[in-house]
Amino acid sequence: MSELMDCTGVSVQVGMVLLLSISIVAIGVVYMGIGPIIDTYVESSHQREVIYVFELMRESIIKIARGVPSRVIEAKMFDGMYFINYTGFVCVNNTTVPIYSVIYKGDEEISLENGAIFRKAGGNSFMVEKPLIIHSNNTSVISVIALHGEGSVSGKGIVRIVFTNLGCDYRTITNNTIVVHSDHYLEWKEYLEEEGFEIVDVYNKTVVASTQSNLILLKIVNVKVKLRGG
DSSP: OOOHHHHHHHHHHHHHHHHHHHHHHHHHHHHHHHHHHHHHHHHHHHHHHHHHHHHHHOOOOOOHHTTTTTTEEEOOTTTTTTEEEEEEEEEEHHHHHHOOOOOEEESEEEEEETEEEEEEEETEEEEEEEEEEEEEETTTEEEEEEEEEEEEEESSSSSHHHHHHHEEEEEEEESSSEEEETTTTTHHHHHHHHHHHHEEEEEEEEEEEEOOEEEEEEEEEEEEEEEOOO
């Protein structure tokens, strides 16, 4: 009788071990299946949030161009890096304005350049938001965003981005040619064509375009930008 009970006890223990093993394997299989999905979802959520932060930056620039004295934005870092860097220039009527951009580098690169937002991923670049250039009814208003600042913030935590209004310069243009030098020159070319500009030349990351507008106004928006980690 005792031998029978011992055998029964062993059988129960073996059965529990087998059941536990099957459960662990099943959980592992499920995790392997949903793990990449979760990683992809988290990554895409980060990307959407970073793009939203750049949309807020662009909105801040627009408000400063309208006279607001300053704007402050706070954002999560997501192990990436925010930095300010020289990315090219805009030349209108022999007036050349150096262009500095606010850039985020993580799994992909997002940048705010001269009022436009660019996204670079997998070797491809896209213009997510258009620059502040208005071209209609024989009038062109070209707003050039001149950012002044330097520095970088990286790692985890919060980044604070401070924009300060340094004033605007206005000029009436007699020459109808605009020159844009940028790593995103192909996107600038496509945008200028869509706005009715005629592309005169494209070379060495530079786009030369002209407009038949009777009146061309150049607005240089001077903005100080500072990055602070927290």
